[in-house]
Amino acid sequence: MTNLTEIVIDIRPQTEFLQGHKQGSVHFDGLASLSERQYELPETQQAMMMVHNTTQTLELQAWVQSKGYNKVQFQLWSEAFEQQLKQDHEFATGKSLAYAWRPSALVRRFVEQVSAPKDRVLVRGLDIGCGSGRDLVYLAMHGWQMTGIDLRSEMLEKAQALATRQQVSISTWQRDCEQIEDPFSDLADASVGLIHVARYLHRPIFPVFNRLLAPHGYMVYHTFMQGCEVFGSPNNPGFLLAPYELAKVFSDYQILLDEVITLADGRPMSAFIARKK
Secondary structure: OOOOOOEEEEOOOHHHHHHOEEOOOEEOOOHHHHHHOHHHOOOOOOOEEEEEOHHHHHHHHHHHHHHOOOOEEEEEOOHHHHHHHHHOOOEEOOOOOOOOOOOOHHHHHHHHHHOOHHHOOOOEEEEEOOOOOHHHHHHHHOOOEEEEEEOOHHHHHHHHHHHHHOOOOOEEEEOOOOOOOOOOOOOOOOOEEEEEEEOOOOHHHHHHHHHHEEEEEEEEEEOEEOOHHHHOOOOOHHHOEOOOHHHHHOOOEEEEEEEEEEOOOOOEEEEEEEEEO
16 A cells, blocks of 8 residues: 555556556556546645656646646656666556545544454444545445445446455445435344445434444544534535534444544534444
């Protein structure tokens, strides 16, 4: 896995990449692939090295500038660079499973500090509103049997593609969680060990989460809180959590974490982890 403080993106054609690359590089097959999979890149303020060949130089530099990445080191693949990699024992061939994307800080914290495999009663998990699937795939990479739920089929396709590249298996369901009282009536009570929700709030579904979670199952929730409206979006009160709202909703759970975190743009977000007693 690529060290996320030293992300290396290589956009040379696949045939060139397979013949040799910097160890731990993340491969995108050309600039078109980089554009299509931009959701797999880190934040624009993340420092990165971008490896390219001579035919890609100008177009890549223009693309990076247009997307707002301001900490990019451009590295032309050359015989000298290849020899330096070999000298430093950083030369590799073949495919790479390295990735540049990051899961959310809360999911990473959950995996590293809370979710010990021996403590899991059930390994089945749901990711509600999974989007392009970074958190979903990261949880699958750490042993959870994940199903991603989203209204948008294009997001589910991205999530499946991301899982394939990381060589993990996920399921995806295209569902509208707001049209019926229980959008998961086909799932048995206490059949899920983890429910993860990010940047989505539909309060009527809270009792469904409680029904689905098995005893000792985890609820991991992070979404926008009151105070975001001063930044412009979201500003609908229906999409904003009040302070300690989740702790009240899940008051009979063991609250493991209930904090407010601040995004880079200043908006407050919940960081909530609870375990069903």
